[in-house]
Amino acid sequence: MQGSDRQAAVRFENVEKKFGDVKVLRNFDLEVQPGEFVVLLGASGSGKTTALRILSGLEKPSGGQVYIDEENVTDVLPKYRDISMVFQSYALYPHKTVAENISFPLKVRGMAKDDMDAATLNAAKQVQIGDLLDRYPRELSGGQRQRVALARAIIRQPSVFLMDEPLSNLDAKLRGHMRAHLKHMQKSMGITTIYVTHDQIEAMTLAHRVAILEKGVLQQLATPAEIYNNPANLFVAQFIGSPPMNVVHGSLNGGQFTTNGVAIQTAVTGQADKAIMGVRPEDCSIASSGEGTLFGKIYTNELIGDHALVTLDWGDDQISVKAPKDFAGEQGDEVGVIIHPDCLFVFDESNGQRIR
Numbered sequence: 001m002q003g004s005d006r007q008a009a010v011r012f013e014n015v016e017k018k019f020g021d022v023k024v025l026r027n028f029d030l031e032v033q034p035g036e037f038v039v040l041l042g043a044s045g046s047g048k049t050t051a052l053r054i055l056s057g058l059e060k061p062s063g064g065q066v067y068i069d070e071e072n073v074t075d076v077l078p079k080y081r082d083i084s085m086v087f088q089s090y091a092l093y094p095h096k097t098v099a100e101n102i103s104f105p106l107k108v109r110g111m112a113k114d115d116m117d118a119a120t121l122n123a124a125k126q127v128q129i130g131d132l133l134d135r136y137p138r139e140l141s142g143g144q145r146q147r148v149a150l151a152r153a154i155i156r157q158p159s160v161f162l163m164d165e166p167l168s169n170l171d172a173k174l175r176g177h178m179r180a181h182l183k184h185m186q187k188s189m190g191i192t193t194i195y196v197t198h199d200q201i202e203a204m205t206l207a208h209r210v211a212i213l214e215k216g217v218l219q220q221l222a223t224p225a226e227i228y229n230n231p232a233n234l235f236v237a238q239f240i241g242s243p244p245m246n247v248v249h250g251s252l253n254g255g256q257f258t259t260n261g262v263a264i265q266t267a268v269t270g271q272a273d274k275a276i277m278g279v280r281p282e283d284c285s286i287a288s289s290g291e292g293t294l295f296g297k298i299y300t301n302e303l304i305g306d307h308a309l310v311t312l313d314w315g316d317d318q319i320s321v322k323a324p325k326d327f328a329g330e331q332g333d334e335v336g337v338i339i340h341p342d343c344l345f346v347f348d349e350s351n352g353q354r355i356r
């Protein structure tokens, strides 16, 4: 497929959504550039699907405005929005074959049969279901149904794609393959895409920018590298990264973070009686004997493959360190850990905000 000249910009402006008394989206502002791939990442129930349904027009916001390009579409019917959405639940027509499901948007437009058949086969092949065109949805696995829904969205070539966990039912291998394919396809078609997932690897690999939602509140909107290297708050810091960032409780005074009687010099200047230091396992290392920022007993040493993950007890906290795969320390051994001062973050324990 060729690059599209139908790239739309999308903007949520102070959008609120309540279901009864429950606020599902709060002060939601999100601006997506033409042709951009933005991933909405958040835990189950954080409001991701609701945001997509508001943009597609299936749900009315309780407050705020939605724009496509510069047009305020808050009150525009879904069919006039030129959006294609892949639903979390597929939403296939049960009495239509795979081919009829995929080609339906073209049929509605009145496309000639031969052209429609060619486009259907092409879209089906892109998601590896070219041999299933005559089946009915009930004769497909969940992952195959999901791919029919994807093909039906692709075939429309809209100006905005909305995808709600489109890979969640695929096995790991196919998911990896489809992820790469979607990224390639989005780049070559250049269609503005908002993609919802709770999978951080998908978010980090696919997105130009990642929007992290928690309980209906946007926590950070930034490139994957920025989210990883410069998290806005403790929530984002802990949500991204596998294994997760270590958190150590202590206090911050004049740039010194003190934990269990050990003072660690940091690059930050703030002050907090209760502070949290965050450091990723890959930014710590096991010290050679006698050296180290702090010392603790090994809780467990796990060989992951290309490295070992060594976890120590540290007061009420634990610290995990990425170590060489041949690291031989055993449970109960005392070891030193070096924490690289440039790679540590400090947060205010009272509100989780970064102290810089």
Ligand SMILES: Nc1ncnc2c1ncn2[C@@H]1O[C@H](COP(=O)(O)OP(=O)(O)OP(=O)(O)O)[C@@H](O)[C@H]1O
Binding pocket: 019, 024, 042, 043, 044, 045, 046, 047, 048, 049, 050, 051, 088, 198
């Ligand atoms: N029609 C509705 N009526 C009442 N509550 C709703 C409705 N739709 C969604 N909710 C609630 O709004 C919150 C957000 O739902 P939403 O479907 O947007 O979450 P999500 O981030 O997509 O979650 P998941 O990852 O599980 O799909 C949830 O607490 C959900 O129960």
Ligand SMILES: [Mg+2]
Binding pocket: 048, 049, 050, 088, 164
């Ligand atoms: Mg959802």
